[in-house]
Structures are given as C-alpha cells and as structure tokens.
Amino acid sequence: MTLNITYLGHSGFLFDDGKHVLAVDPFLTGNPLARHKPADIRCQYVALTHGHGDHLGDTVAIAKANGATVIACWEITEYLGEQGIQRLEPGNPGGRIVTDFGWVAFTQAYHSASFEGRYMGNPCGLVIQIGGATVYHGGDTGLFSDMKLIGEIYRPQIACIPIGDRFTMGPELASKAAEWIRPKVAIPIHYKTFGLLRQNAEGFAPAGVEVKELEPGQTWRFG
Ligand code: NI
Ligand code: MN
Secondary structure, three states: OOEEEEEEEOOEEEEEOOOOEEEEOOOOOOOOOOOOOHHHOOOOEEEOOOOOHHHHOOHHHHHHHHOOEEEEEHHHHHHHHHOOOOOEEEEOOOOEEEOOOOEEEEEEOOOOOEEOOEEOOOOEEEEEEEOOEEEEEOOOOOOOOOHHHHHHHHOOOEEEEEOOOOOOOOHHHHHHHHHHHOOOEEEEEOOOOOOOOOOOOOOOOOOOOEEOOOOOOOEEEEO
C-alpha cells in the first residue's frame, strides 16, 4: 500500500499512489491558506464533491493544463464541457466509476450546490480507492445517519470530514460522523479558510478514531 496524501487546504487534496495523482476539490486561487498555485498541480484526474466555488476552484485551469479527466456529478460535467474540458466522467450518488488507479464512488451529502446562479446538481461525498486504501471525502455536508451505512459498505481507512460549522457540521457533529463512519484516521477539513468558519479543530475528538490534522501544503504518507 502506497498513498501520499497532500492537503491543499480547505477541502482540497492530492492523492498520489506513485503512478497516478488524483486532485480533489482543488480550490487554490482565492484560498488565503493555500501553499500551491494551480500551475504547481500535476495530476491525471480531478474529482469534485460539488459545484460551489470553494470546491470547483481551479478545476478548469488544472484540467486543461494536465489533460486531466474530471470525475463529478452530471451537471458539473456539463458545465465543464462548455468550458472546453474534454475528458469527463459524470456520475451521481449511488454510482461508482472505475479508473486505472481504482475507483471513485459518489455518496449523498446534505448540502446545496450552485455556481454563478446555475444549478450544479446534487452535492456529493466521494469514496475513493487509490493506492490500496479507501478514503471517504465527505464534501460539504450536515450530519446524516446513513454515514453509518457508508462506513459499513465501504469501510474506509481514512475519512476527510468537514468541521468548520455554519455551512457544514461543526466539530461536535463531525465527531459523531467520524464515530459512525469508523475510519482508522479522520482528517478535519473545511475550517479556518475564512472568518465565517471555525478557526481550529478544537472539539473534533471522535471516540476510537485517530485525528490527523494536516497543514495546507503538508504531505502525509499513509500505510
Ligand atoms: Ni459547499
Ligand atoms: Mn464549501
């Protein structure tokens, strides 16, 4: 098992298995905490949880520069097609897309999704199998009890869980989410980027789950 996980800040990550790089929610331009610029990103794939600007981020520039395939819900891929992105893998909750690194499955997320007034489809969570590991990325979401089912079905070792409050769960509900999903490691996301969000991970302390706080720009080797 080889998986290098680079936190881009906010909800963004690079997952690198040594042969393939998948970027998730690469929001760099306008992210005051980001250490990477869009031109720094080398990837074959981009996967998106939903169409809000702080998740779609620099996807168009990154996908064009890399000739990357974008994995996202149907409405987002329609939008990206209009922006000139050619390699698109549309999906929706319940479905799974098999790739050459593994697969990406879409789960529900309890949230909204529009961009510049346009409907961007269902917000999603993603379950990603890469580098021999299974990772759940919750996207932006409130707490919902089917997170237990996500844990039961996919058994992710790693869960990236929004804790910033206001637009998603805060630390207390996010702790409950992690206890329901039961990963080995939970990575807090979607906090401290803006003044409206919680500024630290205090209170995110799920029982029986290791919390791994990553700094933007930090790479952590899993496994
Ligand atoms: Ni959002
Ligand atoms: Mn967001």
